[in-house]
Amino acid sequence: xxxxxxxxxxxxxxxxxxxxxxxxxxxxxxxxxxxxxxxxxxxxxxxxxxxxxxxxxxxxxxxxxxxxxxxxxxxxxxxxxxxxxxxxxxxxxxxxxxxxxxxxxxxxxxxxxxxxxxxxx
Amino acid sequence: xxxxxxxxxxxxxxxxxxxxxxxxxxxxxxxxxxxxxxxxxxxxxxxxxxxxxxxxxxxxxxxxxxxxxxxxxxxxxxxxxxxxxxxxxxxxxxxxxxxxxxxxxxxxxxxx
Numbered sequence: 686x687x688x689x690x691x692x693x694x695x696x697x698x699x700x701x702x703x704x705x706x707x708x709x710x711x712x713x714x715x716x717x718x719x720x721x722x723x724x725x726x727x728x729x730x731x732x733x734x735x736x737x738x739x740x741x742x743x744x745x746x747x748x749x750x751x752x753x754x755x756x757x758x759x760x761x762x763x764x765x766x767x768x769x770x771x772x773x774x775x776x777x778x779x780x781x782x783x784x785x786x787x788x789x790x791x792x793x794x795x796x797x798x799x800x801x802x803x804x805x806x
Numbered sequence: 807x808x809x810x811x812x813x814x815x816x817x818x819x820x821x822x823x824x825x826x827x828x829x830x831x832x833x834x835x836x837x838x839x840x841x842x843x844x845x846x847x848x849x850x851x852x853x854x855x856x857x858x859x860x861x862x863x864x865x866x867x868x869x870x871x872x873x874x875x876x877x878x879x880x881x882x883x884x885x886x887x888x889x890x891x892x893x894x895x896x897x898x899x900x901x902x903x904x905x906x907x908x909x910x911x912x913x914x915x916x917x918x
Contacts, residue, residue, distance in 0.1 A: 722907075732855070732898060734907035749906035750807075783854060790837075790902065792845045792860030794867075799854050 687711035689784045689797035697778075697804050703771040707784030707797060714760045714767060715740045720787040721767045723758060725780035726799070733780075737787065738767060774804045808833050808901050812910035820918045825886040827913045829899035834880060835862075842877045843903035846884045849912075850895040859884065860902075891917055 693705035705723075712719065720739035726732050736748035738758045748756050757770040771778060782802055786795040809832040819825045835842045846859040857866040859875040862882055872887040886893060894917055899910040 731911055732900075732909040734900075734909070747905050751906070787902075790841075790843065790860070791864075792857045792866060792902065793847070793855075793900075794857045796854035796856065 687786060687795045689786065689795060691782065691784055691797045691800040693800060693802070695801055695803060697774055697802060698806050699775055699804055700773055703769070703774050703778060703802055703804070705769045705782055705784075705800065705802070706766055707768070708764070708766045709786075710765075712786065712795075714765050715762055717741055718789050721758070721760070722785040722787055722793060723767075723769045724783045724785055724793075725778075726783070727780040729777075730780070735769070735771075776804050778802070779804045807906055808835075808904055808908050810899055810901055810908050810910040812897075812899055812913050814913060815911070817913055817915045818918045819886075819889045819915060821891060822888050825889050825893075825915060827884045827897050827899075827915075829882040829884070829910050831880045831882070831901055833904075835877075835901050835903045837903060842882070843901060844875075844877065844882050845900045845902055846873075846875055847898045847900060848893075848895050849898065850892075853895075855898065858897075889915070889917070 688710045690708045697703045720737045722737040723735040755772045781799045783799045784797040785793045811830045813828050842862040844862040847855040849855040862877040863875040896912040
């Protein structure tokens with residue numbers, strides 16, 4: 686059974702960097718049939734896809750244009766996890782953040798538990 | 807970006823009755839492989855979203871067969887043949903064809 690466990694600070698100050706880690710169990714971050722996504726949810730913006738990373742003989746990233754200048758999603762093969770970094774945050778980045786697996790084109794089939802991140806001084 | 811528009815925003819349903827949720831995309835979601843890249847998700851209260859349907863009409867593993875999806879051009883429909891109490895929550899459609907992936911605003915199903 687695949688499980689995704691998120692960790693990271695729940696409070697980040699404006700202009701600083703939001704950093705979250707998604708630990709993967711039951712699957713491999715280097716699997717060539719999956720992609721590892723980050724999605725967030727807030728009352729004002731609803732569900733918002735931020736980006737993904739996936740391995741197909743080499744690593745690829747795909748980011749939402751709305752955050753492309755501020756986001757970095759990186760795999761850590763030694764720890765079998767994926768990280769999210771979002772720079773220069775503002776209160777608009779306050780949301781519940783999810784790490785989500787996409788298996789081939791068969792939908793987002795495994796979701797982490799979600800972690801609330803608040804941007805406030 | 808592809809805009810996903812769902813209706814209705816709220817759907818009160820009597821248990822045992824059918825329910826239908828609509829989703830319209832601003833562009834075609836038809837992939838070259840012949841499938842529409844449209845998913846349906848259910849977010850139960852206090853939980854993360856869960857996958858119900860992918861490719862517009864393929865049920866995900868473990869999803870009861872009372873859930874079905876269909877497509878007609880850029881119009882998509884999720885149907886529940888006989889609503890049960892455990893089906894309450896917010897239903898979302900999502901296009902999985904282009905970056906950025908985009909979601910509908912959600913339809914809240916409640917039991918009458």
